[in-house]
Amino acid sequence: MKIFNKLIFLMVLGSFVACTYEFPEPQIDQPTSGSADFTKIIAVGDAITAGFMDGALYNRGQQSSFAIKLAEQAQTIEGGDFNVPDINSVNGFFQMGPQGPLGRLILTVNPQTGAAGPAPIGAGELPGDFTGNKAELNNFGVPGITLATALIPQTGGPNVPQNPAYNRMYERFASDPGSSTIIGDAATALANGGTFFTFWLGNNDVLGYAVGGASNPAILTSDTDFQQRLGAALGAMLQANADAKGAVANIPGLAVLPYFNLVPWNALPMSQAQADQANQGYAQYNGGLTLARTAGLITEEEEAYRKIQFQAGQNGFVMEDESLTNLGALGLPSIRQSKPTDKATLPLSQALGQTVGGNPALIRGVSFPVEDQFVLIPTEQEEIQQKIATFNGFISAAVQANAERLVLVDVNDLLNKVLAGQVASGGVGLTASIVPPNGGFSLDGVHPNARAHAFVANHFINAINGKWGSNIPLVNPNEFMGNDLPR
Structure with a gap:
């Protein structure tokens, strides 16, 4: 089942009006x-x-x-005077793309949905050496940097390809790279x-x-x-x-x-047909929760908290939650739908609703739980x-x-x-x-x-x-x- 090709969060064009700290x-x-x-x-x-x-x-x-x-x-x-180690880059480095470095984020408008969201501007540059004094x-x-990396010489050591931007940020102007x-x-x-x-x-x-x-x-x-x-x-x-x-x-x-x-807890849109299809996939899981409750393994409150039910409109996404009672012995994963008290991280705006590993049966947030790194639970x-x-x-x-x-x-x-x-x-x-x-x-x-x-x-x-x-x-x-x- 394919929910949508790409989620770009919708920004609410509003602002606070009460200003007391002038x-x-x-x-x-x-x-x-x-x-x-x-x-x-x-x-x-x-x-x-x-x-x-x-x-x-x-x-x-x-x-x-x-x-x-x-x-x-x-x-x-x-x-x-106040001298800085000039970066000498119009767009900087955000991430690597298929054709090389991509530059800073800009606001772009999705021509299909009209929603605005951040995306790389295009070509960027890896940080070059500082040539000044x-x-x-x-x-x-x-x-x-953390306090630890501000204190160790390895921070300014040779560049590590896995993180080409950050490892260059100090090395490029360190007084003695690898030692200072x-x-x-x-x-x-x-x-x-x-x-x-x-x-x-x-x-x-x-x-x-x-x-x-x-x-x-x-x-x-x-x-x-x-x-x-x-x-x-x-x-x-x-x-x-x-x-x-x-x-x-x-x-x-x-x-x-x-x-x-920026990513709301109920960021997953569904039609009634899509919701019905997804609910069929979780019928066994929901039934297992009822058995766990009747066996005294979880409370009635936790059963309700964990049950997964989609509907037409905006929905919470299915996610991992390691704080839930471990029901692995019953073959039940520690998953639930997102709640208003959860905080999704910005990268989820691009990952939610996408297939995982190219498998059309695995849709992140629907048939595949959103991973821990995308959400902060209470x-x-x-x-x-x-x-x-x-x-x-x-x-x-x-x-x-x-x-x-x-x-x-x-x-x-x-x-x-x-x-x-x-x-x-x-x-x-x-x-x-x-x-x-x-x-x-x-x-x-x-x-x-x-x-x-x-x-x-x-x-x-x-x-x-x-x-x-x-x-x-x-x-x-x-x-x-x-x-x-x-x-």
Whole structure:
């Protein structure tokens, strides 16, 4: 049975209207750096610091990083140059295609359905070597890194073909590929006349696990490892220059990311004939659940939760759920239909309803259960949110332990306000979506777009100004575009 050829999620063109967290107009006071010094700013972080967006690191995104915006604003109060390892790529690298590298994501319109969704722009480029002066770099943001990979030399070692983009992201500008480390290079730059730094690491210590549907527990950083690695990385920056001050950002929550909200739980459309045919295939499974309940193996509630029943219209998809009672002895798999409490990941938009292995009898979400890596069930969501809260507690404690030199930039709070529709500039809101013009996330559903980076830069600036009595002027976010309109 063939449900449809390709699912592209339908974006709801709407936005929040209640805006209570209005960024003020730029200051006009006499410029001053207060008790901080912005002569040479060093930024260390992951993809956001690098300016990664739309699933790729490319020229326009790289130049839109909050780190660059912050440094440019600091130049009005005697801040210095801010050099980045230029990617020199118009479209960047999103993934490999049949004819070679494909570039960043853009919004495209399906001519059959009229629905808009992200797709690669076309030809892209693998990251090339940085040919500038590595000793003059200020931005050490590297997409895909965790606290661990920021501290080990293997991150900048020889390229691994299985992941050609991320393995090149640091290698291309490492001071000594295979021997140097991201934190080591950033600390060296700070020691060499640096006066201020931004530090935003830790996102990928939980995000990598989340975007994979919590299917690989081995990549979720333990509490002990996170705390130790945070101490090592942040300590290296603090020790590099005893006079330098810094701003440290925390980890945004899961709920704000469109990556987990764009594919609805009931994303499977069916006609009555298709539903009837699918229901016949699950009659034996449903009957087995009834037997399991009468035998006392599961409760009546779990039987109802697990039973699979399709109808004409939009349906939940069949999915794996390892939290269900194991009925393998009865030959019953741990499957059920998706519920409103589940969060599907963005890649499911392309996989749902497709045949598996070219077998027309195996349709993902109908006759073949959606795999674990495509969905976060409620217990996994709770686990991830608890991890984020714990990790943010460690970050806050580290900042408090060095309160004279560090300030916390609570990006988690900022993005929660964005989610609630409470952030705006000049009366123009910022939304937790990819929908232009107000959507604040790029088309990968995870990383901010250029306009949102301006709001993030202002959040850093407000924290810095409040801490050290400086008056770095704010950015006007409305001077920067969000996502391009669909093509």
